[in-house]
Amino acid sequence: MATAQRMVVIGGNAAGMSAASQARRLKRPGELEIVALERGGYASYSACGIPYWIGGDVAAAGDLIARTPEQHRERDIDLRLHTEVTELDPDGCRVRVRDGGGTGQWLGYDHLVIATGARPLRPDLPGIDAPGVHGVQTMDDGRSLLEALERTGTASTRRRAVVVGAGYIGVEMAEALIRRGHRVTVLDRAQEPMTTLDPDMGRLVREAMCRMGIETVTGTAVTAVRTGADGRVRAVATEDAEYEADLVVLGLGVRPETGLARDAGLPLGESGGLLTDLAMRVRGRENVWAGGDCVEVLDLVSGLDRHIALGTHANKHGQVIGTNIGGGYATFPGVVGTAVSKVCDLEIARTGLLESQARSAGLRFVTATIESTSRAGYYPGAAPMRVKMLAEHRTGRLLGVQIVGREGAGKRVDVAAVALSASMTVEQMTFLDLGYAPPFSPLWDPVLVAARKATAAVRRAGTH
Amino acid sequence: MATAQRMVVIGGNAAGMSAASQARRLKRPGELEIVALERGGYASYSACGIPYWIGGDVAAAGDLIARTPEQHRERDIDLRLHTEVTELDPDGCRVRVRDGGGTGQWLGYDHLVIATGARPLRPDLPGIDAPGVHGVQTMDDGRSLLEALERTGTASTRRRAVVVGAGYIGVEMAEALIRRGHRVTVLDRAQEPMTTLDPDMGRLVREAMCRMGIETVTGTAVTAVRTGADGRVRAVATEDAEYEADLVVLGLGVRPETGLARDAGLPLGESGGLLTDLAMRVRGRENVWAGGDCVEVLDLVSGLDRHIALGTHANKHGQVIGTNIGGGYATFPGVVGTAVSKVCDLEIARTGLLESQARSAGLRFVTATIESTSRAGYYPGAAPMRVKMLAEHRTGRLLGVQIVGREGAGKRVDVAAVALSASMTVEQMTFLDLGYAPPFSPLWDPVLVAARKATAAVRRAGTH
Numbered sequence: 023m024a025t026a027q028r029m030v031v032i033g034g035n036a037a038g039m040s041a042a043s044q045a046r047r048l049k050r051p052g053e054l055e056i057v058a059l060e061r062g063g064y065a066s067y068s069a070c071g072i073p074y075w076i077g078g079d080v081a082a083a084g085d086l087i088a089r090t091p092e093q094h095r096e097r098d099i100d101l102r103l104h105t106e107v108t109e110l111d112p113d114g115c116r117v118r119v120r121d122g123g124g125t126g127q128w129l130g131y132d133h134l135v136i137a138t139g140a141r142p143l144r145p146d147l148p149g150i151d152a153p154g155v156h157g158v159q160t161m162d163d164g165r166s167l168l169e170a171l172e173r174t175g176t177a178s179t180r181r182r183a184v185v186v187g188a189g190y191i192g193v194e195m196a197e198a199l200i201r202r203g204h205r206v207t208v209l210d211r212a213q214e215p216m217t218t219l220d221p222d223m224g225r226l227v228r229e230a231m232c233r234m235g236i237e238t239v240t241g242t243a244v245t246a247v248r249t250g251a252d253g254r255v256r257a258v259a260t261e262d263a264e265y266e267a268d269l270v271v272l273g274l275g276v277r278p279e280t281g282l283a284r285d286a287g288l289p290l291g292e293s294g295g296l297l298t299d300l301a302m303r304v305r306g307r308e309n310v311w312a313g314g315d316c317v318e319v320l321d322l323v324s325g326l327d328r329h330i331a332l333g334t335h336a337n338k339h340g341q342v343i344g345t346n347i348g349g350g351y352a353t354f355p356g357v358v359g360t361a362v363s364k365v366c367d368l369e370i371a372r373t374g375l376l377e378s379q380a381r382s383a384g385l386r387f388v389t390a391t392i393e394s395t396s397r398a399g400y401y402p403g404a405a406p407m408r409v410k411m412l413a414e415h416r417t418g419r420l421l422g423v424q425i426v427g428r429e430g431a432g433k434r435v436d437v438a439a440v441a442l443s444a445s446m447t448v449e450q451m452t453f454l455d456l457g458y459a460p461p462f463s464p465l466w467d468p469v470l471v472a473a474r475k476a477t478a479a480v481r482r483a484g485t486h
Numbered sequence: 487m488a489t490a491q492r493m494v495v496i497g498g499n500a501a502g503m504s505a506a507s508q509a510r511r512l513k514r515p516g517e518l519e520i521v522a523l524e525r526g527g528y529a530s531y532s533a534c535g536i537p538y539w540i541g542g543d544v545a546a547a548g549d550l551i552a553r554t555p556e557q558h559r560e561r562d563i564d565l566r567l568h569t570e571v572t573e574l575d576p577d578g579c580r581v582r583v584r585d586g587g588g589t590g591q592w593l594g595y596d597h598l599v600i601a602t603g604a605r606p607l608r609p610d611l612p613g614i615d616a617p618g619v620h621g622v623q624t625m626d627d628g629r630s631l632l633e634a635l636e637r638t639g640t641a642s643t644r645r646r647a648v649v650v651g652a653g654y655i656g657v658e659m660a661e662a663l664i665r666r667g668h669r670v671t672v673l674d675r676a677q678e679p680m681t682t683l684d685p686d687m688g689r690l691v692r693e694a695m696c697r698m699g700i701e702t703v704t705g706t707a708v709t710a711v712r713t714g715a716d717g718r719v720r721a722v723a724t725e726d727a728e729y730e731a732d733l734v735v736l737g738l739g740v741r742p743e744t745g746l747a748r749d750a751g752l753p754l755g756e757s758g759g760l761l762t763d764l765a766m767r768v769r770g771r772e773n774v775w776a777g778g779d780c781v782e783v784l785d786l787v788s789g790l791d792r793h794i795a796l797g798t799h800a801n802k803h804g805q806v807i808g809t810n811i812g813g814g815y816a817t818f819p820g821v822v823g824t825a826v827s828k829v830c831d832l833e834i835a836r837t838g839l840l841e842s843q844a845r846s847a848g849l850r851f852v853t854a855t856i857e858s859t860s861r862a863g864y865y866p867g868a869a870p871m872r873v874k875m876l877a878e879h880r881t882g883r884l885l886g887v888q889i890v891g892r893e894g895a896g897k898r899v900d901v902a903a904v905a906l907s908a909s910m911t912v913e914q915m916t917f918l919d920l921g922y923a924p925p926f927s928p929l930w931d932p933v934l935v936a937a938r939k940a941t942a943a944v945r946r947a948g949t950h
Contacts, residue, residue, distance in 0.1 A: 068864070070922075071862060071864060071924050074924055079865060079866050332922060334922035338917055355917050359919070360919045360922075361921065362921030362922065362926050362927075364926075369926075371921055398532065400544050400549035401538060401544065430897070433897065433898070433921055435921050436918075437900050437903075437904055439920055439921065440908070440920075441904055443918055444904070446904075450819075453818060453819050454904055454907055455822045455837070455906075455907065457826030457835055457896060458796060458826065459534060459828070460532065461828055462826050462828075462896055463897070465797055465801050466798070
């Protein structure tokens with residue numbers, strides 16, 4: 023009988039545990055031993071759900087856990103929590119593992135999966151490590167913030183929270199803290215919140231946030247976190263002003279967690295993410311795989327590699343890696359840059375390229391922006407939405423779509439996401455056979471209205 | 487100065503008036519005279535909105551009117567209401583027009599647009615013309631039904647309504663009548679309601695309708711409408727039973743209104759709809775155009791011509807016809823058979839082919855059906871939905887999708903509609919970059935889960 027091969031997974035979350043689960047579906051324990059090493063105390067949870075747990079939409083931390091460690095172990099996946107990998111030796115096919123003190127033991131592998139995720143940006147500012155400054159990246163972060171909220175919840179005065187960063191996490195946390203009864207200020211260095219949108223669309227988000235009572239201060243950089251006599255956070259200082267704070271939440275985005283990979287000489291892209299082939303194998307390595315927030319992915323619209331930290335991609339990467347290690351065949355074809363989010367009842371979505379991204383990719387383009395409604399104008403609940411579309415000059419190829427609106431706006435971006443995958447032109451999109459009935463859409467779906475206008479813009483520009 | 491050409495439009499609704507408006511955008515009155523002839527008393531209204539007007543979601547008939555006759559006339563479109571065309575003479579380039587008594591006058595044209603719409607099926611049954619039996623095809627139908635409801639609304643006992651036909655119109659009218667406080671029975675000859683779905687999906691609709699308190703009796707044919715001593719409707723009889731009714735609504739579907747076209751020898755398809763080329767020109771005729779509910783359209787999935795009466799297609803046809811008559815260039819590429827509807831909070835959607843349609847088109851296929859939710863399972867309001875997918879044997883090409891669920895289910899069909907237009911395989915769909923965040927979708931969107939399962943089914947069947 024042949025000895026079982028060993029698959030070692032670094033990182034017990036979306037990409038890592040999907041890879042482990044999928045490989046286990048294809049290979050019995052006698053064929054493949056699977057060891058998953060997780061530095062923290064939780065595995066297989068929805069990090070994207072943390073803001074909703076904080077906000078109270080999700081009652082218990084346990085609801086965010088897709089599969090418990092026991093469930094993994096029952097399926098013969100040797101998941102080890104609080105176990106850190108301190109060194110990779112890809113030439114020697116081994117990793118150094120520390121589960122307590124000391125420098126740790128070497129563990130050999132036949133297949134290595136690097137799924138180390140991303141780490142939140144934490145600027146090097148005075149006071150940044152003071153009690154009362156919270157990240158929201160991990161379950162432990164979430165629990166700590168929730169405990170802080172519950173403590174302050176008994177205070178008789180309304181507490182103040184400052185959120186640093188107005189990206190997805192920032193606006194989601196603003197909503198969560200409003201729901202927890204805080205007065206909330208969001209600070210961002212950019213001119214408009216949501217730099218995943220063009221500024222003209224981001225402005226709509228800022229205006230809506232202000233109407234929701236979220237103080238939104240943009241175009242200003244945080245310079246320090248001020249602490250009181252008790253050492254706890256008291257305010258956040260910017261270049262121009264100081265904002266009182268009982269609580270500070272950092273939502274400044276993330277970077278790939280690839281220190282170990284870098285030290286081991288594995289190939290990294292411009293953003294610091296691991297570079298893989300489409301089978302999710304680390305470039306130049308036969309038996310090292312990587313997926314999730316620690317890799318760069320191919321952007322099918324620009325042809326460039328990008329870092330996009332999203333649970334849905336991580337899960338798909340894991341699926342592909344597990345299939346390939348399990349002896350099957352799968353590839354991850356790349357992304358088109360779709361993201362959807364909300365702040366209270368405002369839905370925010372994008373796919374493809376922003377104007378700035380299209381320019382950096384060397385593309386010439388036209389834009390079209392339209393206003394429409396989520397349902398037939400005469401139907402109750404018809405809510406306004408704005409759709410912006412980018413199309414390539416001359417060819418008319420769809421390059422990107424951004425949507426800001428109310429209920430029913432966000433997921434409309436999926437139509438554009440599929441059209442991008444299929445390299446459709448905006449003129450082709452004009453006649454897409456989308457679902458129509460008065461409770462669901464105007465006669466011309468807002469995405470089609472935008473496509474019509476973009477088509478006209480392409481034609482007007484066509485002679486130049 | 488050259489004399490203006492004349493464009494004559496028969497039918498003052500979606501297709502006809504879009505064609506007129508678009509042609510007017512491109513040609514001045516001195517270049518093109520536009521005459522639109524409408525048999526009824528209303529033009530440019532949303533027929534699809536009538537059930538919601540009846541149900542009270544839409545307050546006034548006027549809300550359904552996209553553009554008033556005065557607005558058309560201000561744009562130099564000579565819209566004539568209560569004006570019927572009684573004969574076409576395509577060889578002589580003229581139509582016979584009657585606006586009062588008599589046989590009418592001939593009106594010559596340079597371009598003719600046939601947009602005569604569809605007529606509702608009205609089976610030849612005893613009592614079918616009795617007072618209290620209503621259609622819901624036109625504004626006049628709607629007004630008459632609404633007046634009947636308002637009269638019965640003062641009755642102290644809860645009134646009974648029977649809806650004959652459980653298709654889109656039937657279920658929408660069931661909802662409307664429930665909202666008007668009626669006890670509602672829906673009768674249909676088929677085994678399940680919504681024959682635009684496969685029976686296994688239609689069953690979900692029946693079960694949901696029963697839970698909503700709508701008595702839904704299927705597999706039974708209506709044999710007569712029974713009248714009382716006052717001559718008014720009293721009950722609807724089927725082969726098996728009799729259902730008391732103060733009011734009967736017919737929702738049996740429609741057929742193309744092409745009697746004039748047939749008499750004039752214009753080419754009709756199997757369903758009786760006019761056959762056109764992709765520019766919406768009637769086949770074999772240089773200057774006769776047709777669009778909307780009176781034509782057949784190319785089904786891009788099966789390659790066959792089909793009759794699909796939908797306002798959104800009619801509007802696009804009109805846009806294409808008006809562009810072409812106006813000297814531009816446009817084509818209507820065909821449809822993929824998308825439709826979405828709802829009955830109370832149940833959303834029902836489909837695109838592509840049903841099992842029976844795929845079989846008649848000579849296609850071999852596999853199916854996959856999955857259960858998922860509209861949002862992340864842990865997020866409030868996550869509602870169950872069922873997605874059924876058909877994929878072609880061997881090639882794995884997507885053939886169709888059906889969705890039944892609650893809020894957020896219906897418009898997900900659009901992803902499949904775009905994928906059908908792009909001839910994607912279900913395996914390609916598996917990795918589509920759809921918008922993900924817990925309030926919007928599970929980690930794998932339900933459509934992707936169905937695509938994964940369909941991919942596995944294609945592979946299993948692949949060796950045969």
